[in-house]
Amino acid sequence: MRIGIAGAGAFGTALAVTLAQAGQAVTLWARDAEAVEEMRRTRRVARLPEIELPEGIEPVSELSSLFACDTILMALPAQATRVFVTEHAGALAGKVLVACAKGIDLHSLTGQTAIISEAVPSATPALLTGPSFAADIARGLPTALTLACADDGCGAALQQALSTPTLRLYRSADVIGAELGGALKNVIAIACGACIGAGLGDSARAALMTRGFAEMQRLAASLGAAPETLMGLSGFGDLVLTCSSELSRNYRYGLALGRGEAFDSHMTVEGAATARAVTDLAAARGLDLPISAVTARMVAGDLTPLQALDALINRPLKEERE
Numbered sequence: 001m002r003i004g005i006a007g008a009g010a011f012g013t014a015l016a017v018t019l020a021q022a023g024q025a026v027t028l029w030a031r032d033a034e035a036v037e038e039m040r041r042t043r044r045v046a047r048l049p050e051i052e053l054p055e056g057i058e059p060v061s062e063l064s065s066l067f068a069c070d071t072i073l074m075a076l077p078a079q080a081t082r083v084f085v086t087e088h089a090g091a092l093a094g095k096v097l098v099a100c101a102k103g104i105d106l107h108s109l110t111g112q113t114a115i116i117s118e119a120v121p122s123a124t125p126a127l128l129t130g131p132s133f134a135a136d137i138a139r140g141l142p143t144a145l146t147l148a149c150a151d152d153g154c155g156a157a158l159q160q161a162l163s164t165p166t167l168r169l170y171r172s173a174d175v176i177g178a179e180l181g182g183a184l185k186n187v188i189a190i191a192c193g194a195c196i197g198a199g200l201g202d203s204a205r206a207a208l209m210t211r212g213f214a215e216m217q218r219l220a221a222s223l224g225a226a227p228e229t230l231m232g233l234s235g236f237g238d239l240v241l242t243c244s245s246e247l248s249r250n251y252r253y254g255l256a257l258g259r260g261e262a263f264d265s266h267m268t269v270e271g272a273a274t275a276r277a278v279t280d281l282a283a284a285r286g287l288d289l290p291i292s293a294v295t296a297r298m299v300a301g302d303l304t305p306l307q308a309l310d311a312l313i314n315r316p317l318k319e320e321r322e
């Protein structure tokens with residue numbers, strides 16, 4: 001298996017580092033030729049400046065080098081994947097394409113693997129997701145993720161090839177469930193950050209995580225996910241990590257909203273677009289997802305965190321299981 005990674009941001013680089021340290025040769029592609037030249041010279045990447053790139057990583061800016069690989073990990077931001085795979089559908093034909101982004105595409109309202117399948121029908125789509133910060137993976141801290149693939153043989157081969165001494169992969173055939181868990185938890189993480197940033201307390205955050213998880217389960221079930229997948233690493237596991245750590249950009253973005261502060265617009269915050277996508281999906285399916293809905297309105301600047309709280313806490317009382 002010849003592994004290429006599209007996107008030399010934090011996550012793409014972290015995966016390249018752990019794979020190279022485990023002895024794999026990795027082609028790491030970035031679109032910016034100058035940045036790649038700098039990576040070659042310094043063996044460092046801007047998004048993970050404290051990490052030295054091992055020898056096994058070849059940074060490239062030529063797409064032909066990336067397309068020479070048979071297995072490509074797609075580590076671009078979620079909203080960039082559709083354009084990339086559509087533009088390069090011919091070169092990607094027949095390849096194994098592993099989606100690593102966590103977000104719902106705003107244009108199609110589908111997950112990353114559906115975008116891949118639509119643009120490149122002959123590719124085999126898979127998904128790598130679960131609780132992990134790029135910095136932890138790159139530093140060699142222990143991490144467990146989900147490798148989801150509808151094709152069992154391909155899933156097993158990817159599980160073997162992408163596991164390293166510090167990165168343990170569990171296999172799943174429920175691609176839809178795994179990708180929804182990873183995408184939807186980012187929306188709830190923004191809500192939790194806003195809650196803490198606005199000084200509403202840890203009890204309110206626990207309520208948001210729990211009721212937010214109920215929303216994730218509701219939407220995922222309506223889109224065909226297996227309930228147990230949401231209980232695993234890609235759903236519950238990643239929700240816990242992202243809603244409770246200031247290493248999360250989604251959580252930090254929420255904190256800034258809660259405090260009324262500005263946030264770095266160059267930072268990848270997947271939950272912002274996905275909150276809008278979730279609102280559209282919920283409307284189309286007649287689902288009530290109040291936390292996701294007020295989060296989308298906070299992101300759009302239509303509600304302050306305190307107005308969002310007001311909207312949530314004054315809803316009609318109901319049974320917990322509803």
Ligand SMILES: NC(=O)C1=CN([C@@H]2O[C@H](COP(=O)(O)OP(=O)(O)OC[C@H]3O[C@@H](n4cnc5c(N)ncnc54)[C@H](O)[C@@H]3O)[C@@H](O)[C@H]2O)C=CC1
Pocket residue numbers: 007008009010011012030031047075076077078080084100101102103132133134135267268270
């Ligand atoms: N950073 C983390 O800890 C983790 C990130 N992820 C997921 O990985 C995905 C990527 O995140 P990061 O690497 O952290 O983001 P990042 O912001 O560090 O890197 C994204 C990279 O993609 C490049 N890029 C953006 N648009 C592009 C386009 N149209 N064509 C080509 N390149 C483009 C950027 O220049 C940048 O190098 C996100 O969906 C995120 O949720 C998943 C697990 C952990």
Ligand SMILES: O=C(CO)COP(=O)(O)O
Pocket residue numbers: 102130131132133186189238241242247248249250251268269270
């Ligand atoms: O997905 C992640 C952790 O599993 C990374 O979270 P952020 O994108 O919020 O930084």
